[in-house]
Amino acid sequence: MPRAPRGTLPPEGPTCLRHSSNLSLCNCHTQGMLPCFLGMYFMCPLTLDQNFGLLIFSWNLKGPPLSLQDSMALATALEAQLQLREVAGIPLQASTVDNWNQIQNFEAKPDDLLICTYPKSGTTWIQEIVDMIEHNGDVEKCQRAIIQHRHPFIEWARPPQPSGVEKANAMPSPRILRTHLPTQLLPPSFWENNCKFLYVARNAKDCMVSYYHFQRMNQMLPDPGTWEEYFETFISGKVGWGSWYDHVKGWWEIKDRYQILFLFYEDIKQDPKHEIQKVMQFMGKNLDETVLDKIVQETSFEKMKENPMVNRSTVPKSILDQSISPFMRKGTVGDWKNHFTVAQNERFNEIYRQKMEGSSIHFTEL
Numbered sequence: 001m002p003r004a005p006r007g008t009l010p011p012e013g014p015t016c017l018r019h020s021s022n023l024s025l026c027n028c029h030t031q032g033m034l035p036c037f038l039g040m041y042f043m044c045p046l047t048l049d050q051n052f053g054l055l056i057f058s059w060n061l062k063g064p065p066l067s068l069q070d071s072m073a074l075a076t077a078l079e080a081q082l083q084l085r086e087v088a089g090i091p092l093q094a095s096t097v098d099n100w101n102q103i104q105n106f107e108a109k110p111d112d113l114l115i116c117t118y119p120k121s122g123t124t125w126i127q128e129i130v131d132m133i134e135h136n137g138d139v140e141k142c143q144r145a146i147i148q149h150r151h152p153f154i155e156w157a158r159p160p161q162p163s164g165v166e167k168a169n170a171m172p173s174p175r176i177l178r179t180h181l182p183t184q185l186l187p188p189s190f191w192e193n194n195c196k197f198l199y200v201a202r203n204a205k206d207c208m209v210s211y212y213h214f215q216r217m218n219q220m221l222p223d224p225g226t227w228e229e230y231f232e233t234f235i236s237g238k239v240g241w242g243s244w245y246d247h248v249k250g251w252w253e254i255k256d257r258y259q260i261l262f263l264f265y266e267d268i269k270q271d272p273k274h275e276i277q278k279v280m281q282f283m284g285k286n287l288d289e290t291v292l293d294k295i296v297q298e299t300s301f302e303k304m305k306e307n308p309m310v311n312r313s314t315v316p317k318s319i320l321d322q323s324i325s326p327f328m329r330k331g332t333v334g335d336w337k338n339h340f341t342v343a344q345n346e347r348f349n350e351i352y353r354q355k356m357e358g359s360s361i362h363f364t365e366l
């Protein structure tokens with residue numbers, strides 16, 4: 001089905017993509033037969049992933065068709081939702097910013113474990129590892145829900161669906177939660193309750209590449225533009241959850257002051273059993289060798305790519321278009337070498353040196 005490029009409106013106004021006609025003329029909207037969704041590049045999906053549902057306006061028009069002017073105004077409002085907004089200089093989703101008070105007032109509990117990552121650092125991977133450890137390697141228990149719903153995402157908000165905070169509040173303890181927030185934006189109660197934090201860092205170059213392909217396929221995010229353009233966007237930190245450098249430095253700097261297990265994607269890749277053992281000990285669990293081996297196997301990239309509970313295949317194509325780039329894309333270390341030019345690499349290395357100056361963090365890949 002043809003789709004208007006992100007961030008632009010077709011000249012005739014928004015379109016009902018289900019029926020490929022102008023929204024204001026489309027019968028399904030005017031007769032109130034269907035709960036319909038404003039067109040543009042939103043595809044009237046009826047099976048939206050819960051997390052994204054409220055991005056999209058829904059209505060049942062029983063009255064006269066929308067005028068071109070009204071439909072343009074609605075489309076503009078929707079487009080505004082796609083833009084990131086800032087909290088203390090960090091770009092976040094608009095709906096997260098609207099819900100900021102609730103997020104900041106979240107009441108953590110002392111036995112909470114918070115999975116923390118910069119986007120595209122292996123969040124899904126560590127979530128699956130943690131879930132398998134929590135459930136003693138029981139694959140069926142880990143199939144109870146898609147991974148997005150297993151560990152509440154504390155800054156996620158899509159009213160009127162329950163927010164990440166509301167989901168966490170409804171969850172029995174001990175809770176496992178997740179966030180992409182940098183340290184300075186974390187709800188203070190996590191520090192006050194001396195919670196456990198599990199941070200996974202991934203080298204900046206592979207993160208950039210992974211985020212670029214994710215923005216290409218995620219229809220709810222601004223189009224990343226060309227690779228050259230995205231290179232600048234990423235370096236300047238104008239992406240969701242802000243600058244990679246500040247995020248990683250921030251968590252690294254405080255790791256010895258709190259209960260933080262700081263892991264590297266590259267280490268998990270190189271020796272998964274060893275790193276999974278560290279996670280197990282941090283969680284206060286003791287699993288025997290055979291269970292550990294099973295967890296290594298079940299959380300391999302190859303297995304997870306085929307697992308519908310983690311590979312995002314349940315998310316509609318109108319949101320995550322995996323024909324553009326799969327969510328489980330490559331899962332390797334060093335894919336940046338297939339993207340960076342020699343000049344980009346030299347420039348990146350110099351910027352990296354400046355931004356990371358004074359930090360003792362060391363990545364095996366960089």
Ligand SMILES: Nc1ncnc2c1ncn2[C@@H]1O[C@H](COP(=O)(O)O)[C@@H](OP(=O)(O)O)[C@H]1O
Pocket residue numbers: 117118119120121122123124125206209210211213299300301302304327328329330331332335
């Ligand atoms: N089991 C696994 N092993 C290695 N990488 C994995 C993995 N599961 C997911 N990933 C990778 O983690 C990245 C997604 O991170 P997140 O879950 O934080 O969004 C993707 O990287 P690539 O785009 O480089 O393939 C994805 O392929």
Ligand SMILES: N[C@@H](Cc1ccc(Oc2ccc(OS(=O)(=O)O)c(I)c2)c(I)c1)C(=O)O
Pocket residue numbers: 055081082083084092093094095096119120123218220221240
């Ligand atoms: N600005 C909007 C829309 C919006 C929608 C999606 C979105 O992207 C992401 C959501 C979740 C993510 O984390 S993860 O679940 O994949 O780990 C990521 I990375 C990107 C964003 I940013 C914004 C709104 O406010 O509604």
